[in-house]
Amino acid sequence: MLPFSTAFLQKSVLRKSVIAWTLAVSVVASPVLYSSTSDAATAVVAQHEVSASEYSQFLQSKFKISVNNGVTRGQYIQDLATALQLTPEKSEAKFTDVPTSNKWYNAAAALSENDILSGTTVHPNQKLDARTAIYFAVKAAGLKELAYTYPPAKVKTALAKLSIQPSTLSTQAGQELAVAVDSGLLPKSLYSSVQAAHTASPSATFVETVLGQVLKFKGQYKHYLGYTSDDDIYAKLQDAYNTSRLIQAPELQELANKALEENLVTGYNVKDNRYEANFIDSLSLNYGHDDIKHAVQLIGLLRSEGISAKVQFEPKTSAFIYLKEWGEPKSTEDYHVSQIANGNYIANAKEYDLAFEFANTADKNKFQKVILAYAKKDSEDQKGLIYSSWWQPLYYSQTALKDYDVISNNKITQGNYYVQSFSLNDKSATVAAGFKALDPSVKVDRYQFWVDGPFFNYLNGDSK
Template identity: 45%
Template sequence: MNKGRTIKQAAAGAVLLTALAVTAGTQVYAAPASTSSLAVQATAVQTSAPQPTSVKDAAAYITKRYGITLSGTITKQQFEKALETLLASSSIAVNSDGANHSFFPKGSTSNKLLAWEAISASVKAADLKELAHTYSDEKISVAWDAAGLTYKAGEGIAKEAAQEVAVAFDTGFLSAKDLSGIKLEANVSAELAYQLLNKVAEFHGEQQNFLGTISDDDIFGKLVQAWNESQLIRTEELQKTVDEGLKQNLITGYNLKDTQFDPHFDPARTITYGHSDIVHAVQLVGLLRSEGIAAKVQLEPKTSAFVYLKEWGEPVQTDDYQVVPIDNGNHIAYAKEYDLSLEFATVEEKEKFQPLVLKYAKRNQEDMTGLLKSSWWQPLYYSLTKLDEYPVITNNVLKKGRYLAQTFTLNEDSAKVVSGLKKINPSASVETYQFWVDQPFYNYLKGDYK
């Protein structure tokens, strides 16, 4: 920990602002004193806002997330390949016929793709086929009528396909508004294909994952609820490696995260902001809202681990802060924190974020006023795409299942950290990538508490 972070001693109510001799180039993570059993996993409730509401957003998401690029009139081959690509990334196996998923009826020789065929294939890819095939003729008619269409048994498309189209209407794949100007027998456009692919992703839990938007009146309550329902993250296999790294002074801190809370935002429009006080997040979102900035909001639970020095006194443990003694008399502390991910409406609005933080959420002296609650000396926020005036650092990441452990370093120190972690655990796979971080945090990695 350094002078830029505070530890709240629950018993004494005192705030310690303690300078730490930082291992050169390696991140220290400090947090408020709080935790309980480390066996607890992150369980924050996600009240996701609706999937991207525009065709443009759906297309951007599918392209960025899966690398699927479509244009013009779409063929069966193109759509089938897109579905296969999407499902290869899904954690849920699609329940369909045959090794090749049989998205289209057997014996189909034409490569022309009609709207009803694309809808039918999407329903199968979303694991809704069995539900669809429970639909009676009457139930099909009701669903079609609600979408402004007429179904007559024995006429037009086969009953199984009609059932699948009906389920698409009932489960929100398509609405009457979506079908406006589109005939079931019409060729499939890229816009419709993206819309259907987006819904397939959603039904496999691969959709964008966020609480809401800055403009939502209930966003503040959702933020606090998500924080209250999150707990310390534990992943024993990962922690064995990085905790040993702490003991050996290879690193001075790391974060644990649960990738199920990844928002899957567009990196070009996203900034991730780390902190430990939920009131700070509420005030930051309020600040952005008061400035007329639009963004999607996601709270990602995070556990911060760092060395708690014995000279800091006896640590007080709570549900959100736990310490474990190590041989030299120090402790490893595990503290509940969060990453606030913000996907801005435009890159230009993303660029407005830093000036607001530096003015209202960056402490430059002890008795400074006019700041958001619990503002740090070195606020931590970063972008996965280039931003002017943001230095570049390296993230060193270990993954196991849905969990990851990460430690930030200066670029020149990454190789040493990776080598050291591999020496501790030869079977560990350590991924590295560079990203753009705010200047105060970069200074922090260099050993400057201001």
């Protein structure tokens, strides 16, 4: 079986007149996975303040950054550069105490080029103090100009929250500490560390939290609408869906459409990486669908089963061959068709992925049991399912899960956009070679990941 299109996967078993392709379901009883759903819902507690341990896990997972107590200025500079993914673009930075051969030079030069480190001295071997960590963080977070608008009265008001007298600091230092307080860059949990003597060395927890806060301000931490337990998560989900549109990446789609016409693939998705959740792989998975009512009910289902997770809405466009015998298609704002040489059409349909990051691996493992019980269609007249449940629901993980199967992603990227088509592992090389034959300059990124059994069965030719 050739690579999939999420929408085509469902269309292949629907009536000819399908355009919106929502599957009809009715509701009755299904197996109970939680002994008391009211207890489960009560047990879901939203924790909205990012903890130091969560920042620590993120830094380790994404960048292999491990912070110890008593960190030096050089190590902090290196960690900032690594987390912000900064490298020097020029070799013009000159420091009196860090030659170009020094292990800290590249990080210091990168921060210097980005106006985070000023002057010609780095002092890499000095112990970092908490206030200096904040001075760096203010510039790294992009708050420097705001800080320097602060008049003395405003600085005094902010520093009062830290029990610090402005007269004990330089004007610039006072402004930078003040903006860190007012903006939330310096959370209340870290106030006591900054209140201490200027030479006090911060804990690893302090440094990890500051690094995480900087990433949040730069938009380089996790991206999510909220938590399954949030009262307003449904409204946010609806807004995200209603404002999403078909994703347009003309050059990528032109190539992928050629692959469709030549039956190299049966379909593909187009996505924009600026919507990606950036979750920790071991705690997260993605769930694909096309109907927003299904998404709302899915969130409610997870809440009722006591599953807590962050939620990100990732819009995508699904492209597939629409057969002429299905009838004359109609284009809408969210569904566009264009006819090809053989009389069939290439259809582009609005869909989405919901990215979930669970509170723990137990909840991630439990997700499949919930889906198979309440969101997996096994017969035409099946009852007890949430709205628009699919024959082959699609959800997948970047890390191994029991009872999941391994398949391949074949991905082509251009700027922020990418086209991807999933395939069986033994078909992946053929797909990549086919794309290269159509455009020798293209780079196909191939990697394996874990997918639910019903979707794996679809790739093996099982329509249901």
